[in-house]
Amino acid sequence: MARDYYDVLGVQRNASSDDIQQAFRKLARKHHPDINKDPEAEERFKELNEAYSVLSDPKTRKRYDRFGEDFRQIPEDWEERVGAGVGAGAGARGRGRSTGGGRVRFTDYGEGFDGSGISFEDLFGGMYGRGGGGGRWGPVPGADQEAEIQLGVEDAYHGGRRSITLAGPGGQRTYDVNIPRGVVDGQRIRLAGEGGRGSDDGPPGDLYLRVRIKPDTRFRLEGRDIHVALPVTPWEAALGATVPVPTPGGTAKVAVPRGSSSGRRLRLRGEGMPNPRGANGDLYAEVRIMVPPELGDRERELFEELAAVSTFDPRKPG
Structure with a gap:
């Protein structure tokens, strides 16, 4: 699961726009790779930029607050559709959905969003190819995923290609991974296109392998x-x-x-x-x-x- 954007910037969820901007500027100066020579600074700086780009936009922030890490798979006009009363009175409870193998997890919102009685099925049913002819919102990219891998000190020192088997919901899967020479604890290795599958011809997400260095006696x-x-x-x-x-x-x-x-x-x-x-x-x-x-x-x-x-x-x- 991706880190919470509020945690990334070190602010509370009710932080004002000014608070978010000030937190970003402070951390961006600290972790800019031109200033900070730590090997993890560039990755941290990218994470800060991503968090700020989401939380600095009021509409995007609202979608993130409501849907969490899956907010990108929700249409921007979802509030308008709620206001229009689509499927009002349906009474069905919002629940998690799967987009062709990608990870989409929604919180249970009771009888509907904001107590309107509008269910996820009625509001976004056609978004994932069910009802209304399917796919009318266009391609939906797959979700990024993350897993941990453990490496010995010598393996991390030398790097090289490794076959790594991960267990997932669909069973075990083996990946041929190029371990960068000198990888350190906490560093992420990106496997492009190996994350959740998209729907309606949307591109797959990426799989990120977070490295954990095993304790060594020497x-x-x-x-x-x-x-x-x-x-x-x-x-x-x-x-x-x-x-x-x-x-x-x-x-x-x-x-x-x-x-x-x-x-x-x-x-x-x-x-x-x-x-x-x-x-x-x-x-x-x-x-x-x-x-x-x-x-x-x-x-x-x-x-x-x-x-x-x-x-x-x-x-x-x-």
Whole structure:
């Protein structure tokens, strides 16, 4: 289901036209892709434009308030038809209808719109090819649909073609999807023409796949930045060393500065998630000092010798 346009703009449903305009201007400046370099800014900006185009037009807003996400499938003169008393007294209850497989869900309006006793069947019966010769309102486009898909970090990093099976009302269906390289959590992938079917030769809607990145035991994502633990020995941390670090793209090398303690973060610029439209994310390796679970005789002697000569006290303030 598409996001509520009022939620997109962050306004109440009873917001005035000025409130809607002010909210749009504020958010548009914040998320304009020429200003905001976040990879999701462009998608957010498009969402804001769509919400504003609907809510800034009083007539379109009224249809949206009444019919929700299916308002585009309702003729603009629906109020005139209600006022003309089409089918008055029918007494049938408004209910959900299907436009040739597209999603059309209408709220139950009791005995009719505004208590007039005019039913959805009587008011729009011919719109969907039933009664009155059918199709007299012209082609009706299919509804856009959305589904979630889960990807592992490495799959999202590399991208490529994937066969994805989704369960729907008509059963399971498999799609051949091109996953963009470096796709991030929340990003949408558009499959043109794979949404709800239109009626009266109307074009089908689109299917949007919203990506969810599955938790990974090795990699933690923050936007396009990747965080990974970097185990090192006490002597590597104390003396400095170059050690291997795992990344979704393979093993890289990182220099551990001498005197590093656990928790120190080492940045590998550009080794995070790829970004086809800008700079790649970074990879942050967090130092974790590990000690041998069992010590050999010589190892024990050396550690005891170190303990005897060292004046370092990690618990001493300052």
